[in-house]
Amino acid sequence: xxxxxxxxxxxxxxxxxxxxxxxxxxxxxxxxxxxxxxxxxxxxxxxxxxxxxxxxxxxxxxxxxxxxxxxxxxxxxxxxxxxxxxxxxxxxxxxxxxxxxxxxxxxxxxxxxxxxxxxxxxxxxxxxxxxxxxxxxxxxxxxxxxxxxxxxxxxxxxxxxxxxxxxxxxxxxxxxxxxxxxxxxxxxxxxxxxxxxxxxxxxxxxxxxxxxxxxxxxxxxxx
Amino acid sequence: xxxxxxxxxxxxxxxxxxxxxxxxxxxxxxxxxxxxxxxxxxxxxxxxxxxxxxxxxxxxxxxxxxxxxxxxxxxxxxxxxxxxxxxxxxxxxxxxxxxxxxxxxxxxxxxxxxxxxxxxxxxxxxxxxxxxxxxxxxxxxxxxxxxxxxxxxxxxxxxxxxxxxxxxxxxxxxxxxxxxxxxxxxxxxxxxxxxxxxxxxxxxxxxxxxxxxxxxxxxxxxxxxxxxxxxxxxxxxxxxxxxxxxxxxxxxxxxxxxxxxxxxxxxxxxxxxxxxxxxxxxxxxxxxxxxxxxxx
Numbered sequence: 001x002x003x004x005x006x007x008x009x010x011x012x013x014x015x016x017x018x019x020x021x022x023x024x025x026x027x028x029x030x031x032x033x034x035x036x037x038x039x040x041x042x043x044x045x046x047x048x049x050x051x052x053x054x055x056x057x058x059x060x061x062x063x064x065x066x067x068x069x070x071x072x073x074x075x076x077x078x079x080x081x082x083x084x085x086x087x088x089x090x091x092x093x094x095x096x097x098x099x100x101x102x103x104x105x106x107x108x109x110x111x112x113x114x115x116x117x118x119x120x121x122x123x124x125x126x127x128x129x130x131x132x133x134x135x136x137x138x139x140x141x142x143x144x145x146x147x148x149x150x151x152x153x154x155x156x157x158x159x160x161x162x163x164x165x166x167x168x169x170x171x172x173x174x175x176x177x178x179x180x181x182x183x184x185x186x187x188x189x190x191x192x193x194x195x196x197x198x199x200x201x202x203x204x205x206x207x208x209x210x211x212x213x214x215x216x217x218x219x220x221x222x223x
Numbered sequence: 224x225x226x227x228x229x230x231x232x233x234x235x236x237x238x239x240x241x242x243x244x245x246x247x248x249x250x251x252x253x254x255x256x257x258x259x260x261x262x263x264x265x266x267x268x269x270x271x272x273x274x275x276x277x278x279x280x281x282x283x284x285x286x287x288x289x290x291x292x293x294x295x296x297x298x299x300x301x302x303x304x305x306x307x308x309x310x311x312x313x314x315x316x317x318x319x320x321x322x323x324x325x326x327x328x329x330x331x332x333x334x335x336x337x338x339x340x341x342x343x344x345x346x347x348x349x350x351x352x353x354x355x356x357x358x359x360x361x362x363x364x365x366x367x368x369x370x371x372x373x374x375x376x377x378x379x380x381x382x383x384x385x386x387x388x389x390x391x392x393x394x395x396x397x398x399x400x401x402x403x404x405x406x407x408x409x410x411x412x413x414x415x416x417x418x419x420x421x422x423x424x425x426x427x428x429x430x431x432x433x434x435x436x437x438x439x440x441x442x443x444x445x446x447x448x449x450x451x452x453x454x455x456x457x458x459x460x461x462x463x464x465x466x467x468x469x470x471x472x473x474x475x476x477x478x479x480x481x482x483x484x485x486x487x488x489x490x491x492x493x494x495x496x497x498x499x500x501x502x503x504x505x506x507x508x509x510x511x512x513x514x515x516x517x518x519x
Contacts, residue, residue, distance in 0.1 A: 048432070049519075050432070050519045051519065070436070070437055071436050071437070071438075074431070074434050074435060074436045074437075075434065075436075076434075077431075077432065077433065077434035078433075078434035082432060088425050088428065088429050089429060090240060090425075090426050090429055090430075091425075092239075092242050092243075093239060093240070097239070101240075101429075101430070101433055102433040102434060104237060105430060105433060105434055105435035105436070105439055106434060148433065152434075
């Protein structure tokens with residue numbers, strides 16, 4: 001599902017990681033952890049095709065992503081839902097319009113209000129659909145971003161510090177949503193500093209932990 | 224690839240993705256209106272110059288004037304000789320002596336009414352209408368000088384050609400003005416679009432992240448700027464057409480008498496908003512694709 005083969009990523013003289021080889025099977029749940037600046041976000045950006053590896057190969061959904069043109073990358077991104085710590089929106093569109101934006105850009109209909117209200121209810125944002133993103137709290141923004149990330153029913157969900165700006169209660173709610181997505185068969189990769197969140201998840205699902213350290217990624221790291 | 228219909232009409236969300244207001248919107252509308260206003264006048268100028276050049280060319284080509292200087296009683300004899308020579312010359316269709324009252328009318332603007340022709344030593348004037356081929360001028364001039372020493376065969380070319388050239392240059396100036404106006408419009412809209420694209424970097428990042436293709440994003444911006452340019456230009460054209468219609472006509476208006484549109488010519492300015500929209504479309508499309516090439 002997500003496969004990195006001898007991947008090296010560097011910016012100028014600074015090498016974030018090299019010779020990284022990973023295989024995240026379909027339907028798995030992985031946490032990605034490590035110190036700040038180790039390259040967690042960069043690894044997620046590689047997986048969402050926002051960056052290209054300096055060396056090595058990134059395979060997504062069974063396809064080598066090297067040499068993909070911009071349209072093909074756009075098509076891939078419709079199959080990958082991404083949630084960032086500072087999720088950004090189109091601020092002059094309502095929350096509902098932002099959440100359904102992936103439908104619009106992929107040419108699919110967003111005319112069924114039942115589907116949308118069900119999704120908004122699932123993330124607990126039923127009452128804010130007509131509000132604008134700047135009016136939302138941090139937790140509401142993250143849940144709106146999650147709703148937007150999954151509206152096209154992607155096979156992969158990438159979350160970059162999704163609980164970074166919210167309290168513990170909201171973190172648990174977001175974790176619940178990610179776990180629920182995983183139980184629906186989605187492959188989830190979640191970067192986080194929050195060891196308590198990881199412990200909470202591991203107590204409920206067979207989540208695995210990847211740790212970025214010393215320019216490498218170790219699988220099955222102990223907490 | 225995005226369809227042409229979608230490019231023009233878009234859909235509900237795509238039409239709202241680009242923020243509806245901002246200084247770039249005002250810049251596009253106002254500059255398009257101003258440029259369209261100027262374009263209409265450039266078209267009117269070009270048409271007027273073209274008409275003037277054609278008129279001068281048609282009215283004065285194919286005619287000539289023979290001038291026989293007053294020579295103390297021999298004018299009648301010389302005039303008859305010249306008339307005979309002219310009638311015998313191939314390439315001349317008709318000749319006619321200009322009557323006294325016509326000469327008085329010609330001199331009236333300078334000397335007033337009632338010029339005493341008998342007290343003035345005025346030359347005799349003969350109006351000559353040439354055939355399409357025209358006479359062989361060197362030979363004709365030699366013969367006329369033999370029949371009436373001092374007679375001049377004047378084809379009016381000395382002042383007709385510079386006038387026609389001036390009118391042609393005026394027409395070229397109109398076309399050049401249109402080209403400059405089109406260039407300035409395209410550059411202004413491109414700058415406005417580039418500014419809008421830069422100001423909406425977050426929107427573009429979000430759209431790319433959720434899987435929007437470059438053509439979809441470019442179309443959203445292009446559509447917005449094309450509509451703004453079209454509406455702005457339409458406003459400018461309407462204002463210019465009202466202004467042109469209000470310009471007084473007739474001889475009293477002097478040089479402005481020809482500045483305007485006749486009949487179907489009034490349809491020409493209506494092409495300006497379409498052209499402005501086309502220019503805005505192309506300029507914004509290029510600016511958007513360039514901006515998007517820098518976004519992952």
